[in-house]
Amino acid sequence: MFRDEEDHGMFINLMALRGFALDTELIVDAEMSTHAHLNVFTNDPMRYSSQLRMCYTKYVNKKYSRKGRFGEKYTFVLKVDGFNHQMVLQNYVLRNGLHHGAAATAFGYPFCTARELFAEDIGLKKEIAVPMSRADITSFLPRRAEFPDEYQMNAQGVFVRSSFMEIRRAEQFYVTPRNYLYQMNRLTDDSWQAEQKKDATGKPITLADIEPVDERSIAQMLNNENGRNFSRTRLQDLDVCRLIDKTILPSYGVTSVYQLTATQKQRIARTLNYEFHLPEHQIRRCLVLG
Numbered sequence: 001m002f003r004d005e006e007d008h009g010m011f012i013n014l015m016a017l018r019g020f021a022l023d024t025e026l027i028v029d030a031e032m033s034t035h036a037h038l039n040v041f042t043n044d045p046m047r048y049s050s051q052l053r054m055c056y057t058k059y060v061n062k063k064y065s066r067k068g069r070f071g072e073k074y075t076f077v078l079k080v081d082g083f084n085h086q087m088v089l090q091n092y093v094l095r096n097g098l099h100h101g102a103a104a105t106a107f108g109y110p111f112c113t114a115r116e117l118f119a120e121d122i123g124l125k126k127e128i129a130v131p132m133s134r135a136d137i138t139s140f141l142p143r144r145a146e147f148p149d150e151y152q153m154n155a156q157g158v159f160v161r162s163s164f165m166e167i168r169r170a171e172q173f174y175v176t177p178r179n180y181l182y183q184m185n186r187l188t189d190d191s192w193q194a195e196q197k198k199d200a201t202g203k204p205i206t207l208a209d210i211e212p213v214d215e216r217s218i219a220q221m222l223n224n225e226n227g228r229n230f231s232r233t234r235l236q237d238l239d240v241c242r243l244i245d246k247t248i249l250p251s252y253g254v255t256s257v258y259q260l261t262a263t264q265k266q267r268i269a270r271t272l273n274y275e276f277h278l279p280e281h282q283i284r285r286c287l288v289l290g
Contacts (some may be wrong), residue, residue: 001031001032001033001034001035001036001065001070002033002111002238003238003241003242003257003286004238004241004242004245005156005157005238007060007063008031008111008158009156009157009158010059011031011036011056012029012031012158012159012161013058013140013141013157013158013159014052014055014142015038015052016061016147016151016164016165017028017055017141017145017146017147018048018051018052018055018160019040019048019164020146020147020148020151020164021037021051021146022042022044022047022048022051022053023042023043024040024041024048025040025041025042025166025169026038026039026040026164027039027040027041027090027164027165027166027169028094028112028113028114028117028165028170029093029099029113029161029165030093030094030096030109030111030113030114031112032096032097032100032102032111033113033236033237033241033285034237034285037092037093037096037210038059038093039089039090039093039170041166043053045077046075046077048073049075049077051211053070053071053075057069057070057071057198058071059102059142062104063256064253064256064257064258065182065256065258065259066256066258067248076212077155078205078209078210080205081199081201081202082196082199082200082201082202083173083199084195084196084198084199085196085199085201085202085204085205086173086197087183087265088171088192088195088204089205089210090155090170091184092205092210092211093112093113093119093182093208093210094106094112094113094114094184094194095114095184095225096109096112096249097109097111097112097114098219098224098225098227098230099211099221099224100224101206101220101224101229101230102230102236103227103231104227105184105185105227105232106185107124107214108230111166113161113167113170114184115188116161116165116167117167117170117171117180118171118174118177118180119150121177121182122177122180126162127154127160127161127162128155128160129152129153129154129160129163130153130154130155130189132152132153134149137151137157139157140153140157140204142146147237149165149283150163150164151163175199187207187222187225187226188207188222192204192206193206202216207221207222213238235276235278235282237282237285237286240272240276240278240282240283240286241286243272243276244257244268244272244287245257245287248268248271252264256287257286257287257288259289265287265288265289269283269284269288269289270289272287
């Protein structure tokens, strides 16, 4: 879904614009290379998700010279009621980078809201907005984009989360910075489900509920929670996509991975495997091999 930082930034901007247009409150988010998690308060989740997907698909298709639907056909939506259910949901979303082995802690993954909650209290650096005129902000957005004056951008042209997301509402579920730190670092066990039973609003939410994958993948995510499986030397998807798009594609005379032939993709795949020892599933993702 995201081949570079610009893609992440555009998704966040569109997330904010669609939230404003559809009266949708955004609580926390996490964008992985293959999927995104959004925790929102809305009366029409399918309308919000479909418009967000449509706008992002237009951006991707134009930038990468591709056509058609982008991503899976349907959006996975889970309705969550109850204080403890909501907090557990937020925990899973904010810890997504940790679960997928992209960071050693929840705070180490940059493409999520984790570092915005209680930032000053726990000594984290919040996203910094820079002074911009409305015209300057508009230059980073799709044409005819509408947004309120309180939306602010950073130097890269991305809306700062604290200007459009309900950060305070997200913090209320943790009450104190100390409890927030505890929730971001605790291991998933039976106590998570026991706490949710206090709500009496349905079955407890588990990691498997928000990550519709096989049991083996869930087991690996839970194993990643201790942070020991993360390696700074391991190339993440963003690193591999940058290598392909900026270094390899120019030698083939194309500007997008979607312009490569099947034969060219296979040749590049062999190079990535031989020279960088990348796993097959990662090569397939980043080369769009299916």
